[in-house]
Each structure stands twice: as structure tokens, then as C-alpha cells.
Amino acid sequence: LGPTLCIGEILVEIVATMPGEGFRNALPLIGPFPSGAPAIFIDQCGRIGGQAAMIGAVGRDDFGQVNIDRLVRDGVDVSGIAIDPDYPTGSAFVRYREDGSRDFVFNIERSAAARFGWTPAVAALAARAGHLHVMGSALSISGAWEVIRQVLAQVKARGGTLSLDPNLRKELTQDVETRERFLWLVGQADLLLPSGEELEDAAGVAGEEAALAALFARGIKEIVLKRGEAGASCFLSDGRRIDAPSFVVDAVDPTGAGDCFGGAYLTCRRLGQPVESALDYGCAAGARNATLRGPMEGAGTREELDAFIATTQRRAS
């Protein structure tokens, strides 16, 4: 059916190892790690054995190379990643607070990550992709938006599908235009992967049940709600609901868990696995990734996730 494409920011990430309010308390810092929610997602797609390709841009620098090397290692087609000769690879800094919440500092706007557009390489990928995945964090990048729209039109014309992870980040632009783009995509999506308040936000309706009904009325077929330590739930437009418990792990760095969950879940579904099994792999991918510092360091191969599932206890529901 053609590869899964993901379009958006490719970053390096610096990670604080101690919880704290400012830089000083958060020391020591570690990284830079390959990152960017779309890049983490597609890396997990490739690593678990799906056909996957990334569209975005990095600078002509070591940080860009770190990302390209990782994606290539994990089987992702990087022909759609432009190398910007003038701007550096984008970056992010994440630190955790004592209550488990986190703060990001992003450097996307003035980096290569925000400066890409339609190229012959992108056109070649658009011509054969079977699925597009979009992260909400990419929607404030205007160049990305043009590419997303054109790729989506081609994918849909061929009978392909769209998945959308709202991935709301309070630190990224949420202006009217970004919001409009997001709501338009909600109406195009086949699979929605929200977490927490993103479900009701995407529906524009309060209450889980009402939000689900509103989203199904807009044509979405499958909604997978990520619940962190509480696992995940899949709601299907035919009324079925399938719950999956999470795995018991010592989570040291939960950033990227949702992206790994999504990459594993989507790939399993595209490979024809039933929801129950895709949820299991998604939860395993998210939990495993949370056990290692760095946003995509724990993305698992099929064998690694099978071993993780066989040896890790599930949380009692």
C-alpha cells in the first residue's frame, strides 16, 4: 500500500536529568539526542518493521547527521530530508518538574526544521505513500503545512489514510491559523491519537463520550486515547471499545513515549494486526522508551518489543 510518511520537525534534544525549575537545578544535562516528535514517530515505525519515510530538514551539521544516521539505521527512507546549507538543525531542551510535568524550550522557527518545502524528492515520496501521519507540533511551520496539504491530497486520492496526533505543546504557537489547520485535519483523519485533554480539544466538546461521538460524526474511524501509566483505549466508529493496560516500568524519561506508542500502533495496524495486538505493541513501545533517557532511545525493534512484552508485568486495571 506504500510507505507511511511523516512530515515535520527534526530536532536534537538536550535532556535534564534532575527535576527542577531552572537550568541550574536540572543539571547534569545529557544529549544531544535525535528528536522531534515526527522523527521519533517515524523512527519507531521503521524500527518495528514498517515501510517508513520522513520529510523535513536538518542543517549541514553534526546534529543533522545524528538524526539522519539514526533514521537510516532504523530503516527509514531519508530521501525527503533536505539538508539546509544556511540554517542549523533545530533543537529542544526538556526538563521535568517535581510534580512530573515538564517544560520545553524549542528552537524551531529560526532553524532548518522550519525551512523546508516541495522538492522533487518530496514529490517522489508523495507519489507512492500509502499513509500520512501528522503531529500537531508541525502545524505552526508554514512550509510544512503546504507540503502536508499536497501530500495528503495525493495520498487520499489513491485511497490512502491519515493519522493525526494533536501533540499539543504549550510552548509552540497556537495562533488562529495553526488552530484552523489542526481542525481541518481532524476532519480528514482516519485515526486520531490524542492524550489527556487533547480528545475534547480536538472535538470542541466537553466530556469523553460526547467528544468521541462528535469525532466519529466527522468521519474518524478509530480513536486511540493514550493514558500514560494507565495504558490506552481504542474506540472504533462501530461502537467497540478495547482497553489495554500499561506495563510496569521505572520511567526515567517519558518524553517520546506517545510518539513511540503511535509509531508502533499505526505500523501494526497497517501490517494488518488487530487492535488488541497493536495496542499491546503500542503500550510496550511507549513504556520501553520511557525507561531510557533520550526521546527516541528506547524505540524498539519487533524482537525487542516481543521480549519486553514477554518479560514485563502489566499494570492491574
Ligand code: ATP
Ligand atoms: P508524549 O507527549 O510525552 O510523547 P503522550 O502524552 O502522547 O506522550 P503517553 O500517554 O504519555 O502519551 O504515553 C503513551 C503510552 O506509553 C501510554 O499509553 C502507555 O502505554 C506508555 N507509557 C507512557 N508512560 C508510561 C509509564 N510511566 N509507565 C508505563 N507506560 C507508559
